[in-house]
């Protein structure tokens with residue numbers, strides 16, 4: 001049967017640029033992921049969020065397995081077709097009473113993808129609520145062009161450059177609350193962000209970035225991982241595949257990709273026209 005989206009869910013995503021909540025894991029499975037994340041933190045001796053960016057799935061086989069979760073891929077396939085590449089993944093974690101936030105932004109600004117067909121699945125490893133700073137979106141914003149982002153480098157902002165779209169009217173924003181094990185979907189151009197966590201519960205999720213195999217890189221040859229179907233285009237080289245937690249070659253690769261993503265000479269999509 002699978003977890004394919006209904007016609008009305010697909011229509012909602014196309015119209016609004018997001019969909020939530022959807023089920024992927026049992027709560028106990030999400031708890032187990034959280035325990036394995038803790039193991040990574042213990043091994044690193046510091047906040048894994050510092051490293052698990054853009055290619056977080058290279059850090060451990062369980063993260064790649066989560067990216068290949070059939071329920072998530074069925075939903076993604078309903079939106080972008082059967083040949084699916086995992087372009088990347090990032091950990092977004094807020095501690096208890098954590099004022100760090102994610103400013104309003106479009107993922108399309110720095111991903112360097114053409115055409116803009118990427119879809120993000122944000123998987124909750126803890127409950128994500130309005131109070132603890134769940135993801136929120138501006139409905140319909142994906143139908144607009146690439147927007148100009150100010151690069152604020154605010155240390156409280158969880159984004160690489162503190163990239164921020166100014167002047168967003170958030171009165172119509174939607175909070176995508178999730179129970180742990182559930183996920184939301186948003187389009188690459190959907191304006192989204194999240195506020196701080198005012199509760200004594202952590203808010204942790206991993207965002208997986210999927211694209212149809214026909215999408216090309218505008219930043220030269222790069223890598224991705226085929227998670228479903230076939231790649232008849234060959235636009236992307238293969239990501240390394242982790243066989244153990246924090247395998248040195250995979251971690252080096254991950255760090256290099258994260259360094260390149262932060263490279264200030266890479267300009268945002270809105271300035272490329």
Ligand SMILES: O=C(O)CCC(=O)C(=O)O
Pocket residue numbers: 092102107120122133134135192193194205207
């Ligand atoms: O987790 C968050 O608060 C932000 C996530 C995000 O920006 C994304 O998934 O693209």
